[in-house]
Amino acid sequence: MCHLSSVILGWTLFSYILTLIFVTYVGVYLTYVAVPIIILTGTISYFCGKKDEELEEKIIFENELEKLRHENNKLKEELKNK
Numbered sequence: 001m002c003h004l005s006s007v008i009l010g011w012t013l014f015s016y017i018l019t020l021i022f023v024t025y026v027g028v029y030l031t032y033v034a035v036p037i038i039i040l041t042g043t044i045s046y047f048c049g050k051k052d053e054e055l056e057e058k059i060i061f062e063n064e065l066e067k068l069r070h071e072n073n074k075l076k077e078e079l080k081n082k
Contacts, residue, residue: 001048002045004045006041009042009045013038016038
């Protein structure tokens with residue numbers, strides 16, 4: 001859903017800006033349709049992007065934690081052998 005909302009946001013924003021630049025008269029209906037789509041998909045993309053960043057940080061943290069546990073177990077084994 002995050003990727004889809006980003007794609008919809010990009011295409012809507014792109015086509016809306018192009019229409020505003022190149023068409024001499026733009027009806028209000030275009031704005032009535034395009035602006036809510038841009039706001040809605042932009043909001044979804046924004047919050048999904050945050051979630052993805054938090055998930056990535058969590059994965060990195062868990063990997064580092066697993067490395068530390070592994071090193072800790074190695075040190076415990078070395079101490080047992082001495």
